[in-house]
Amino acid sequence: MVTMQDVAERAGVTKQTVSNVISGRVAVRPATAARVRAAIEELGYTPNLVARSLATGSTKTVGLFVPTVAGAFYADVVEAVEDVLEEHGYHLLLCTTRLDGERARRHLAGLTSRSVDALLIAGDRDLIGHLPLLADARFPVALCAWESDAPGAFPVVTIDYEHAGFLAGRHLRDLGHERVAVLASPDHGPRLAGFRRAFAADGLAVPDRAVHTATEPTIAGGFAAANAAFAADPGLTAIFATHDILALGALEAARLTGRSVPSDLSIVGHDDNPEVRLARPALTSVAIPKREMARLAIELLLRAVAKSGTPVNSLQLLRPELVVRDSTCPPGTPTT
Amino acid sequence: MVTMQDVAERAGVTKQTVSNVISGRVAVRPATAARVRAAIEELGYTPNLVARSLATGSTKTVGLFVPTVAGAFYADVVEAVEDVLEEHGYHLLLCTTRLDGERARRHLAGLTSRSVDALLIAGDRDLIGHLPLLADARFPVALCAWESDAPGAFPVVTIDYEHAGFLAGRHLRDLGHERVAVLASPDHGPRLAGFRRAFAADGLAVPDRAVHTATEPTIAGGFAAANAAFAADPGLTAIFATHDILALGALEAARLTGRSVPSDLSIVGHDDNPEVRLARPALTSVAIPKREMARLAIELLLRAVAKSGTPVNSLQLLRPELVVRDSTCPPGTPTT
DNA sequence: CTGAAAGCGCTTACAG
DNA sequence: CTGAAAGCGCTTACAG
Structure with a gap:
């Protein structure tokens, strides 16, 4: 050479x-x-970049942890991160944790060895227990797409999920719905809380028996949860699914129980993934600015790298937006 | 430190x-x-891994180029690659080229500086022109998910796309279809050729006027191409879409033109992405062993790294499989 | 504007 | 089984 x-x-x-x-x-x-x-x-x-890195102490590489890369949400996060990195001449070291805490821990330990200039961790569940490993990392660390329990030790850039839930609830209330159910993933407490807040503002409660936990974030999971909701309250007029994929399952359950959407049943999803536009009817959903989130998180990190300091430790919440499509209408609207 | x-x-x-x-x-x-x-x-x-790398000449990192990470195909490839890498203690440097040749070139040039132990390039279009840059790379390079014009300079592990097209054609022929159309992405020549071969085996031709190029690999692209196909031959009984997403568009076009699927029109897709199972009716599609492909390609590379030699320069074709669902039946079958 | 020196943190033969 | 030496290819002050 x-x-x-x-x-x-x-x-x-x-x-x-x-x-x-x-x-x-x-x-x-x-x-x-x-x-x-x-x-x-x-x-x-x-x-030889390796030699340069040894001499300068900078690898021009940042690590990104995501639970998975399948699915529009994290795929978009990855690409957004990469775009910013590219602008700054950085490379991307990717690790998908696959909801496997042990795997995540191994990678974390590997990164600690200064082979990365910064680290962004997107999504919770898997890594939460291993974050202390990062306590004395030699590089800045930030979190994004964190829904709850964000450890205070690191800056986090995430979505105002509580507000997202509120928007969904507010929309259904505006339409006049009172008997509603929520299909929720276990980790979506803030969305549920926001949804309830919207109803509480009108003096209405969303009781626990109206909340149905989906065992898995899949169509099948949403399908099962929706059927449980129908069983618990056959007369409900609207469903909020804390994840689009669950909403898709609810759509299927509605079809099989002879409910027409939206006239018999309104459905609101969350995330506004591309596939909800293909559903029939197209789903109303809460859109979240994931690309902006990813961009801000990386820029925060890169700024810290540039001045070789710790990033400002803040919690930044990006506001979601409701996208109204064809799956919601006032209750009791006759089928056209 | x-x-x-x-x-x-x-x-x-x-x-x-x-x-x-x-x-x-x-x-x-x-x-x-x-x-x-x-x-x-x-x-x-x-x-300090950087110091170790400088001393040993190995970074324990392999680079992966993919056009995008959105969509089930490449997401699966990325995760499969990562799994193998993890088993061998390697890290993943990811670059999504986003169909941007210039961007790809920049990254390629960056990698050349020996910061990677091996490189896998998945998917064509973008990089084909820049491959010569890799001619004297210091690390082994392999290609996968390459459909056509695979440059002979590197080993490639890919799908037997011609066979995939043949399976689709064979299926429609077995059902008795004669008047068919193909919705094809521009790069899917081999799939089209295989499809034609199946018809030719029975003495039937699939003329050029039955082939409709989709301008973009989206639902809308498939929708437009399907309408063009209906216009060209209102009496056609089956469609082969060289990509699932196009098949989804065809489904939509069938619905809007009052054709019921499969009784009036059979549709076969390609890739067997998860979303085709959700379509109504569920789509018949050609499944391709993408994870196995990714695994084989990486293992080939890692073997070359281990013995610090050039990998065996071969073209390995993995066989796809037809998955029959509800979108195909013999022509003229009454609606149930 | 250019060169001599030291150092980044490790590994790899090679003596003892 | 342990230590002294050289080297991986670059960058960073510091003299001239």
């Missing part, structure tokens, strides 16, 4: 000079610089 | 000995090893 030394010899200078023309940090006489550049060209020299 | 030297001093040995107990390459007297381990523990020492 051709090294900086080789280039230097060829150009008749020392390697420091070569380094200077490459980095541009120190002025080099144009004629010399030209000779060096020619030598680089002729030799096909390309700097 | 605590270094190997610090550990050595604390344990009263030299850093070479510390290195030996960590690597386990050289036997160390148990008592000494214990002292060293204690020192590591007390100091919270963790080796």
Whole structure:
């Protein structure tokens, strides 16, 4: 492999000079610089980034942990992160934890060895217990897409999930719904709380018996939870699913129990994933600014890297937005 | 930061000995090893991987290029790659090219600087023109999920796409279809060729006017192409879409033109993405072993890294499988 | 504007 | 089984 030394010899200078023309940090006489550049060209020299990293202490790489890359949410997060990184000349080291805490721990331990300039952890559940491992990490760490229990030790950029739930509830209340059910994933406490707040504002309660926990975040999980909701209250007029995929299952359950959506049953989803636009009817859903979230989190990190300090430890909540489509209407609206 | 030297001093040995107990390459007297381990523990020492990489020439990292991470196909590829890497103690450097050749080129150039032990490139279109950049890469390179024009310079592990098309065609022929159309993405030549081969085997031709190119790989693209197909031959009884997403668009087009699927129109998709199971009717599709493909490609690469040689330059084609669901039946079958 | 020196933290033969 | 030496390829002050 051709090294900086080789280039230097060829150009008749020392390697420091070569380094200077490459980095541009120190002025080099144009004629010399030209000779060096020619030598680089002729030799096909390309700097050894590992050596550079050892000397500078920076790898120009940031780590990203996500639970998975399947599904629009995290796929978008990954791509948004990559875009920002690219703008700043950084590379992406990706680790999908797959809801496997032990796996996550191993990777975390691996990263600790200063092979990364910063670390962004998106999504909770898996890593929460291992975060203390990061307590004395040599690089800045931030969290995003964290719904609850965000440990105070790190800055977090996330969605105002409580507000998301509130928007869903508010929409159903505006339409006049009173007998409603929630299909909730276990980790979606804030969304549920926000939903309840919307009803409470009108003096209405969403009792625990109207909340049905989905055992898994799948169509089947939503299907089962929706059927449980129908059994608990056959006369309910609306459902809020804390995740689009559950809403899709609810749609299926409605079809099989002869409920037409939205005239017999309104359904509101959450996340506004692309597939909800394909559902029949197209689902009303709460859209969350995931790309902006990812961007802000990475920029925060990169800023900390640049001034080699700790990032400002704050909790930043991005506001979601309701997207009304065809799956919601006032209760008792005749089928068209 | 605590270094190997610090550990050595604390344990009263030299850093070479510390290195030996960590690597386990050289036997160390148990008592000494214990002292060293204690020192590591007390100091919270963790080796600097960058320094190790510079000394060994290996970064324990492999690069993966994919066009995108959105969509089940590449998401699965990424996760499969990661699983294999994890088994071997490697990290994943991810780059999504986003169909942006210039972006891909930049990343490629970046990787060339020996910061990666191997490189897997999944999917074509974007990188094809820049592959020569890799001609004298210092690490092994392999290609996967390559449909056509795989440059002979690198080993490729991919799907037998021609066979995939054949399976689709064969299925429709077995059902008795004769007047068919193909909705094809521009890059899916082999699938189309295979489809035609199945018809040719029965002495039937699939003329060019029955092939409708989708301008984009989206529902809308499939929708438009399907309508073009209906216009060209109102009496066609079956459609093969070279991509599931196009098939979904065709489903929509069938609905809006009053064709019932499958009794009036059979539809076969390709890729067997999870969403086709949710479509109504559930789509018949050609399933491709993408995870196996990714695994084989990475293992090939890792083998080459292990013996620091060039990988065997071969073209390996994995066989797809037809998954029959509810969107296909013999032509003229009465609606149930 | 250019060169001599030291160092980043590790590993790898090679002596003892 | 342990230590002394050299080296991986770069960068960073610091002289001249």
